[in-house]
Amino acid sequence: MGGVHPEENKISTNAVIEKFPVPAQMTVLMNQHLGAPATPIVAKGDKVKVGQLIGEAQAFMCANVHSPVSGTVKDITAVKDPFGMMKPAIVIDVEGDEWMETIDRTPDIKRECNLDSKEVIAKLKEMGIVGLGGATFPAHIKYAVPEGKKAEYLIINAVECEPYLTSDHRVMLEHAEEICIGIDILRGALNVPHAYIGIENNKPEPIAHMQKVAAQFGGRLIVEPLKVKYPQGAEKQLINAITGRCVPSGKLPIDVGCVVSNVGTTFAVYEAIQKNKPLIENILTVTGKKLPSQHNYQVRIGTTYSDIIKHSIGELPATTGKVISGGPMMGKAMCNLDAPTVKGASSVLVIDEGEAVRAQESNCIRCGKCMMACPMGLEPYLFSALVRNDRFEEAGANNILDCIECGCCFFSCPANKPLLDEIRLGKNKMRAILAAKKK
Amino acid sequence: MDINVILLAVLILGVTGAIFAVVLYIVAQKFKVIEDPMIDQIADVLPGANCGGCGKAGCRAMAEAFVKQGNMEGLSCPAGGAAVAEKVAAILGCVAEASDPKVAVLRCNGSCSNAPAKNHYDGLKDCAFANSVYTGESGCSFGCLGLGNCAKACQFGALSVDPETGLPVVDEEKCTACGACVKACPRNLIELRKKGMKNRRVFVACRNTEKGGVARKNCSAACIGCGKCQKVCKKEAITIEKNLCYIDWTKCVACGLCVNECPTGAIHAVNFTPVKPKPKVEAPAAEAPKVDTPKVETPATPKTE
């Protein structure tokens, strides 16, 4: 149901993952995950090593933060994130590259894992693993299945349906074995018989490679090629495509017995469980039609975007319109490139001004394209009209809160109406109304 | 044509009309809603803008609330002010509570020249939405976004966004202090303050709680919390919290001392006639970087009182 087919533009597919050099200074944000920020446990002037815990999760919905570099803590302060908002952070002056002794830095692949479910979850928490698909949901909470609910499916999201992004594609080609071990560990932790790896059909190479590697796991890992369609990788749509089940409005995947993780997360899980390496690096795509070169980097989390741009392409092209963190459909346009990357960052996407500027909006011609494109079966045109007239409760009655913000409606609107902007506004207002009612 | 046809037509229509009239009369009597005539009277004297400043669903709902309660305790029409309150009191037969007339002021001075755009916003022209996306064009996460939600909320046409400065301007003649703009602003930048003697008001046109240097990076007219104003204030009206000064309008006597003291021009004085000798204004300006907005504003048409 619904969905659109944006231009794929996966131009960085063939760029092998490179190690990004460690910058001279590192800024590590304390809230890189969904929930409360971590609490800094180092003081100004402290020496830290790579992988040392510097921010501790003290709230329930929180994740540990580790130092991605070795050096001296310069400051514990607040810095601006890519969207200009002040966030608590630790600034570290980099000295050398001294890792924690506990971290196994050998390239050997370690297969055996004898940890039970509880130990795996404890380790995920210790290593600060969060979902790398975008929402940065702390993994130790996701994999601790609540009382009374039962996981039946583990689904690995390797769909990468967003145009331009290639980090998942590359990581599957280069680290398939590690990924499969990671998936098998998660599968064991959930105590489910099978794990399903959903990959879109437009990535034949990773599908073939993953199938080959997954075959070594005795049928426990199943690669599911999926129809090419945006947003095939949206959680509810992916569950539906693989299991045929539908997550009802306002419910979580676990309510229909599913747990979904991004393929990038499983690589981090492997490194955390088997190699004792906390989440201090992630894979980042640097791409754009007008860029002189395309890259996939393994970046220490906390490197600034301007450092990445400087090292990879030198300078942004003069005709740059937008710089986006994430894909063009759901990513966020950045205004402050001096901000550091975070755990959930998946790309630096440079869009040319011709594409970046929105066209003048005109009257809705009630063509219904937004409705046909909506993967949730909603009526974006109606929300637009209701929100413009402050009729938020009516929008709520028409399930505005079910919107997954995939952007298909605005993408397909011939009148260029900022439908998703209006829907987001309506959702915020509706949530405020509901919160006020609860009181 | 046969005259009978015409007669017949007249007859039929006449009888039909008469029957409908009787039916309508009976229905009207049966379903008559008996309402206190005071509600209508009060609704007539209320402004009728349905601004929602009183907290009720509209002027009629407010009139019903007045009549139900029988007095004016706790109910007031901010838009109508004292004049309306007196009229309502006369109808209800009680005494109107006296309250100071108020007016909306914008606590941001991030005009296009003070806080130049560092990026270009290309989304929905709505402050609440832009606020949920990022800091705004000036880079200041406290400042005015200039997309005019307050102007849209104002039922009296008292607010408009000045295209030159990118900031909303309050027309104090039209402003009724109903508070609709206060609720509409996602960054809480509009405050209702006492109109003051001779309409004079002094307030800090900034809400940025960042450290001075950080705030100044985005906006040359930001309050840096230096405390100079606090030292000169004789009425102890100025408080500083989180690098930000606030002038308590219940204590401020609009003497204007703090205005000249402010190194960034964050303190606004409205309706003062520029009588101060020139060197005094220039002296602080020489120390601090150049400030674009004049510290003293005079309205085009001075209000006579």
Place this chain on the structure above:
Amino acid sequence: MKLLNVSGSPHVHSDESTKKIMWRVNLALVPALLVAIAYFGLNALLVSIVSVAACVLFQWLIEKFIMKQPTTNIWDGSAVITGLLLAFNVPATCEMVWIVAIGALVAIGIGKMSFGGLGKNPFNPALVGRVFMLISFPVQMTTWPVPAAKAFSFSADAVTGATPLGILKEGGAEALPQAWELIVGHMGGSMGEVSALAILIGAIYLLIRKVITWHIPVAFIGTAFLMSLICGACGMAPEGVNAGYYAVQQILMGGIMLGACFMATDMVTSPMSKSGQLIFGVGCGLLTIIIRNWGSYPEGVSFAILLMNAVTPLINRGFKPKRFAK
């Protein structure tokens, strides 16, 4: 460097635009226009040109002097569609040249711009114009030229005859066109609606370009066919015509094909959801046959579509798309 742009996601857009959609519809109307010119001579071309020009001109005048819009929307192609459809709905005679100009004023002025322009009109503007002309100029609007033997010529004194629907209404069967004439449209009638073949070519193009969906045309034509089949079986078909052939005649004659493919599918005035579109099409089909058989006019497509346009907001309210997980 220039300032970076910031906005909410998504940051890319399909290349779809209102303008493109409208011009595609215009392109789809070209086959029917060519057939009209071939059958009814240059009269048809003249009426079409006047109609289109009048629609565009009136829209421009209203936008500029009444609505005082800084920019004009006449290039978006919607006024051209209205003009073409208006011309398609009238007989191709000389007198129609000035009548159609008045129709254009009503179609654009009252049918469209008075509601705020493209996208805001509840009724199909071309049909508003057409019904206005039908009621105001009943004689001229029902004086049908028969297709001329000599194509591409002015036939000022064209032979006039009744439309097949008119003949049916009178109960005659002998003068009805042959089956092949029905398909290619070699019969009397409004200039754009005679050739089912030309209309289908246009409709298929629109289907391929995803401007329209199959729901409304299929529901409309299907309902009209079934209804006629039942009517024919109940003895409403003329002597010597079996019910099946009668039903085929019903959908090929008159405006059903044009109405179902181009006017009922008008995005602005038809329902949004697929179930709603099916209901809309069924309603149009039912009303058309009811008006044809039991109304005083021989043709009912315009009235049927306008009536269904009126209930479109209700259909939109009642027939929502299928929600995910429901």
